Amino acid sequence: MIEFNADYFDGRSAERRAVRVRASDTHLHVSGQTVQVAHRIDETSVDTPLARLHRVLTLPDGTELHTADNAAIDALFGHRLPIATGLARLESLWSRALIALAVLGVCIWMLMVYGVPLLARPLAALVPVTVEQSLGRQALASLDGSLCKPSTLEAHELEHLRTLLGRVLVGLDQPQAITLEARNCKGIGPNAFALPGGTVLVTDALAHLGMSDETLSAVFAHEVGHIQRQHAMRMAVQTSLGALLVGTVMGDAASITSLAYTLPTVLLNSGYSRTMETEADEFAYERLREVGLSPSALGDALEALMRAHEKGEDSARQPSERWSDYLSSHPAVEERIRRARGGD
Numbered sequence: 001m002i003e004f005n006a007d008y009f010d011g012r013s014a015e016r017r018a019v020r021v022r023a024s025d026t027h028l029h030v031s032g033q034t035v036q037v038a039h040r041i042d043e044t045s046v047d048t049p050l051a052r053l054h055r056v057l058t059l060p061d062g063t064e065l066h067t068a069d070n071a072a073i074d075a076l077f078g079h080r081l082p083i084a085t086g087l088a089r090l091e092s093l094w095s096r097a098l099i100a101l102a103v104l105g106v107c108i109w110m111l112m113v114y115g116v117p118l119l120a121r122p123l124a125a126l127v128p129v130t131v132e133q134s135l136g137r138q139a140l141a142s143l144d145g146s147l148c149k150p151s152t153l154e155a156h157e158l159e160h161l162r163t164l165l166g167r168v169l170v171g172l173d174q175p176q177a178i179t180l181e182a183r184n185c186k187g188i189g190p191n192a193f194a195l196p197g198g199t200v201l202v203t204d205a206l207a208h209l210g211m212s213d214e215t216l217s218a219v220f221a222h223e224v225g226h227i228q229r230q231h232a233m234r235m236a237v238q239t240s241l242g243a244l245l246v247g248t249v250m251g252d253a254a255s256i257t258s259l260a261y262t263l264p265t266v267l268l269n270s271g272y273s274r275t276m277e278t279e280a281d282e283f284a285y286e287r288l289r290e291v292g293l294s295p296s297a298l299g300d301a302l303e304a305l306m307r308a309h310e311k312g313e314d315s316a317r318q319p320s321e322r323w324s325d326y327l328s329s330h331p332a333v334e335e336r337i338r339r340a341r342g343g344d
């Protein structure tokens, strides 16, 4: 037999009467100093226990029993309690919520890995040239403020580099003007970058590497490929979309706004994807052929850069690994050299 202590309220006054309740098969027998009643269990309703310490039973005549004995109430009413099924439903809701959360996580991950790069291409194309150029200026300014100093190249050396770049651009349909900038960036070593907005940035170390004109042209053709395919802008859009997505899901607006300031650094630090490097290489083969040069020059360029970085001073190595465009091993440099030479 189930028994429990309760407080009895008659529904007319706030007076609380301590009672003992015994449950038979069909009835609740309530007994206290001034109360002796019995009511049918199947006509008694019971509240939901969620937010309360006390369970409330409403007897058929409207009087109430309040009790803290949850176990007794569950034992008595558990089989038909709406709350019992409610709790079960709540539990299944929880597990469903967890599953939904996991599915959401996977969806976001897929969106980041596959969706965002796919979206980045058409979105980058929508970005006005002026915005792209301003992003490029910011990137260059952030380099000038950190890793790079003004170039020490002679005017005629710079002029020669610009002439070589100009040759690679002959007959090219350029949506934006492509220009060359040189900087003395000791930590980066011999390298070239395509900044958003059409700037090819060349380090003094690259100019001093003693590359042939044809090899340098191949470097430029590769960088022009990055510019023509809007790789920097795509990276920027990709990064912002990713941050936007994460920021939206996590409700973190700060990460979205701060992105605008860190974008150039993110852009230069993370380097291009494997696909983008391949695209730029393929653009370069094609372009070199079109201007009457050999695509294998790109192989020579990659090899020269690889050797230079291999024997580069240790002080130069660490940043060059982060900053390197050519040597980021996307795809492996040897493979790219082989392809450049095989495609001749």
Ligand SMILES: [Zn+2]
Binding pocket: 222, 226, 272, 277, 280, 325, 326
């Ligand atoms: Zn590249």
